[in-house]
Amino acid sequence: MELFDVKGLNFAYPECTENTLHNVDLTIEKGEFVVLCGSTGSGKSTLLRMLKPELTPLGSVSGDIRFKGESISTIDRRASSASIGYVMQAPEQQIVTDKVWHELAFGPENLGMPREDIARRTAETASFFGIGEWYDRDTHSLSGGQKQLLNLASVLVMDPEVIILDEPTAQLDPIAASDFITAIKRLNQELSMTVIIAEHRLEEIVPVCDRLIVMENGRIIFNAPPSEVIMNMNNDLLRFMPSAARIYRTLGNESEECPLTVRQGWNFIEKNFRTEIRSLPSQKKEFKSDSYALEMKNVRFRYSRDSKDILKDLELKVRQGEIFTIVGGNGCGKTTSLKCASALVKPYCGTIKVFGKKLKEYKNRTLYKDCLAMLPQDVQTVFMCDSVREELKLANADISSLPFDISNLLDKHPYDLSGGEQQLAALARVLAANPKILLMDEPTKGLDALYKHKICKILHQLKDSGVTIVIVTHDIEFAAECSDRCGMFFDGHIVSVGTPDEFFAENSFYTTAVSRMTRGIYDKIVTVSQAEEICRLNGRKDGLK
Amino acid sequence: MTFFVKVLQIQSIVHCLIYIDLLILSFSSLNPAVITVWFLSVSAIAMFCNHPVITILTLTGAVLFYLIRNKNGHLRSHLFFLVLFLILSIANPIVSHNGATVLFVMNNNPVTLESLLYGINSSAMIVGVLYLLxxxxxxxxxxxxxxxxxxxxxxxxxxxxxxxxxxxLFSKQGQKVNDTQKVLGLYKDDNFIDDIKGHIRVFSIVSTWGLENGIITADSMEARGYGTGRRTQMTRFGFTFSDGAVLAASLVLTALCAAAVAAGKISFNFYPRLISSEFGFMGIVGSAAYALLVFMPLLIETEVKLRWNYLMSKD
Structure with a gap:
């Protein structure tokens, strides 16, 4: 049964000369799992909003959108709000009420359902999602992952026929994001819920979807099962795809099936490539300096006297001019360690030195002048003005000295920028203070693959100009690609440190997809490019090129 | 055999009765509307009727209820109420010089017994109502x-x-922005005025942030059908038999007391001399009704506690 039928849809925002959507044709069948991808600004969000009458943006529309055979503009509002569910990106701002149970009841209340029905619906939905345990909590006390799960549940409580999700995991850490994606998979498989989702994190979701739709400049350029799409896409778009598929695109040939999961990737390499050379020749990087930019010794910290230690005997030494990445799970104290290093909170024990000088000796806030700067996780907190230009003026920043170009963003309001653009603008503001050591908290949160790559390049340029960078991140792939050394944070301190090759090759769970894929075949292979290189060096078993 | 069945039946009926009774776990677990009605009626009577008997009942009832709920803690608030009581009591005779019995003369002004007692009575009423609140x-x-x-x-x-x-949400975001800006050098020098300026900037940007986020919240509300027609309200509070009983009792007792007050049977004049109205039958019934009303939560809490202990001791 056809749920959505879109024909020849064009859309332009008011006062825009160019169309945001060009001639879009699309049909969605009931029970399908459709993934929509494309770089930022390709019109994904606009298209999704066109499918939800309550959220349709103002502008000039031509073409036809039908929901179950009926034109979407004439559907009864009450019916459409219930049967088309929509989940947005921001976990916090979508929540309306103060209690979890009330949030669940909000939708049914709006529909004027009788009290008993609401009670049954909320109870049922809460048990499906395992919300029962925090049913009584205040919504503001939930974690980001819980909030987003609540948003999903409070849409499902209205019993929709289709659920549309616009980058729902962009602001979640990888573990919460993967839980969220699992919940969506369950919905599709157990309740045959129709799912339309726009996403950046495709490693887990592409293997289970029925169709992959790729958008570029407001046009649908691919609309087919994932393996078929991957065969035809260009290199920029390929960065979005799962690692196994990326390796296949450079090395595979058309007679083989395209691998999507880690297991399929392992099979693909194992079956096709020889294994005489086990590892790549190591490129030892010599460090010029032996002095340390940041030293933390025996640092202990807790928020109040009666609470638990968040940092326990933390030892950390970051050399001058390196990129050091701290990875680790949620709530293990990574962010707190950055706060300690930037003197926002004081540890009750231990010493912290920045460039050999104790934090206490930086009197009168001189620490933040030409010395240390931090880019927080929530980059929106950086902005204080109505436009990026004023923002940079406030900080006395010189755009021409930046290692990247943001001149196209200058006249926009910081809040109107996309996630990646916000990150760049915030970075520009932070760099204006000429820091010699830069602390970054989750710099890749909410970024698509292209922006991640861009940030990685910028960090290397900064490093070359002598800046020491300490990154805290959940993003293992990013850590493997851009850092000189990595440390694993667990239970309040750093348990192991090493170069990415050693570090991720030793880990068996907490490591990149490529490392898991080449386990037992090759040694110390961590990134996609390394995997491609070693496979080339070894050559194919069947001797083909 | 039939005898046996009968015994079992009687037993189960007794059990049922016990369980129905146990529906009240405490006064605070009653339906909020019932609690509100009780609170409003007690404070209304306490504030409209200045008879010392009513005031004493209010004060003891309110303090005891507060104590039974909070055990021995909250020493500071007791201290605060005591100081408040003393200040208010002394304030009246200093300001008001009505009354026939002069105690002594201060700065050419007489300080009277009636005025002092009036002060004590009113401050006892205020403190009692504050405890209730x-x-x-x-x-x-x-x-x-x-x-x-x-x-x-x-x-x-x-x-x-x-x-x-x-x-x-707002205060959390404010804290976050403040931290970020500190590290980015918003507070350039370590001086007071600069700090204030910085805080004002933070406040203004957090307001913008609030408005900006309001748009997303509005979208999320609309997407879930807000404003499409009549709303219902889901509640998690049922209206049980005990709620009904307590509500009815509160209303009846309040009506009895209010009738007595309206008929002038419970009234008190402080000036120029202390004169209490004749209570008569109606006045006694009214005061007794008010006493019951004020002590109702205490009675319920005590009864529930005793019954709980009794049930537990049986196993």
Whole structure:
């Protein structure tokens, strides 16, 4: 049964000369799992909003959108709000009420359902999602992952026929994001819920979807099962795809099936490539300096006297001019360690030195002048003005000295920028203070693959100009690609440190997809490019090129 | 055999009765509307009738109820109320010089016994009502308050719920922005004026942030059908037999007392001399009704405790 039928849809925002959507044709069948991808600004969000009458943006529309055979503009509002569910990106701002149970009841209340029905619906939905345990909590006390799960549940409580999700995991850490994606998979498989989702994190979701739709400049350029799409896409778009598929695109040939999961990737390499050379020749990087930019010794910290230690005997030494990445799970104290290093909170024990000088000796806030700067996780907190230009003026920043170009963003309001653009603008503001050591908290949160790559390049340029960078991140792939050394944070301190090759090759769970894929075949292979290189060096078993 | 069945039946009926009774776990677990009615009627009578008997009943009832709920803690608030009581009591005779019995003369002004007693009576009333209010705010969590306002107007309750949610959100964001800006060098020098300027900037940007986020919240509300027609309100508070009983008791007792007050049977004049009205039958019934009303939560709490201990001791 056809749920959505879109024909020849064009859309332009008011006062825009160019169309945001060009001639879009699309049909969605009931029970399908459709993934929509494309770089930022390709019109994904606009298209999704066109499918939800309550959220349709103002502008000039031509073409036809039908929901179950009926034109979407004439559907009864009450019916459409219930049967088309929509989940947005921001976990916090979508929540309306103060209690979890009330949030669940909000939708049914709006529909004027009788009290008993609401009670049954909320109870049922809460048990499906395992919300029962925090049913009584205040919504503001939930974690980001819980909030987003609540948003999903409070849409499902209205019993929709289709659920549309616009980058729902962009602001979640990888573990919460993967839980969220699992919940969506369950919905599709157990309740045959129709799912339309726009996403950046495709490693887990592409293997289970029925169709992959790729958008570029407001046009649908691919609309087919994932393996078929991957065969035809260009290199920029390929960065979005799962690692196994990326390796296949450079090395595979058309007679083989395209691998999507880690297991399929392992099979693909194992079956096709020889294994005489086990590892790549190591490129030892010599460090010029032996002095340390940041030293933390025996640092202990807790928020109040009666609470638990968040940092326990933390030892950390970051050399001058390196990129050091701290990875680790949620709530293990990574962010707190950055706060300690930037003197926002004081540890009750231990010493912290920045460039050999104790934090206490930086009197009168001189620490933040030409010395240390931090880019927080929530980059929106950086902005204080109505436009990026004023923002940079406030900080006395010189755009021409930046290692990247943001001149196209200058006249926009910081809040109107996309996630990646916000990150760049915030970075520009932070760099204006000429820091010699830069602390970054989750710099890749909410970024698509292209922006991640861009940030990685910028960090290397900064490093070359002598800046020491300490990154805290959940993003293992990013850590493997851009850092000189990595440390694993667990239970309040750093348990192991090493170069990415050693570090991720030793880990068996907490490591990149490529490392898991080449386990037992090759040694110390961590990134996609390394995997491609070693496979080339070894050559194919069947001797083909 | 039939005898045996009968015994079993009687036993199960007794059990049922016990369980019905146990529906009241405590006064604070009653339906919020009932609690609100009780609170409003007690404080209304306490404030409209200045007879010392009523005042004494209010004060003892309120203090005992507060103590039974909070055990030995909250020494500071007791101290605060005591100081308040003393200040208010002394303030009246200093300001007001009515009354026939002069105690002594201060700065050419007479200080009278009647004025002193009037001060003590009114401050006892104020402190009593404040104690009640304290207990009331402890019992009425935001959820219960919303339930009660929701009975009056679902829209109002909805807005209140959003407001309650917004406060912690706003302060959290303020803290985050402040931290970030500190590290980015917003507070350039270590001086007071610069700090204030910085805080004003932070406040203004957090307000912008609030408005900006409001748009997303509005979208999310609309997407879930807000404003498409009549709303219902889901509540988690049932109206049980015990709620009905307590509500009816409160209303009847209040009516009895109010009738006595209206008939002038419970009234008291402080000036120029202390004169109490003739109580008569109606006055006694009215005062007794008020005593029952004020002590009702205490009675319920004690009874529940005793019965609980009894049930537990049986196993």
């Amino acid at each position: 304290r207990s009331f705010t402890q019992i009425m969590t935001s959820e219960k308050l919303l339930y009660v306002t929701g009975r009056l107007s679902p829209k109002l309750s909805m807005i209140l719920s959003m407001a309650i949610r917004f406060v912690p």
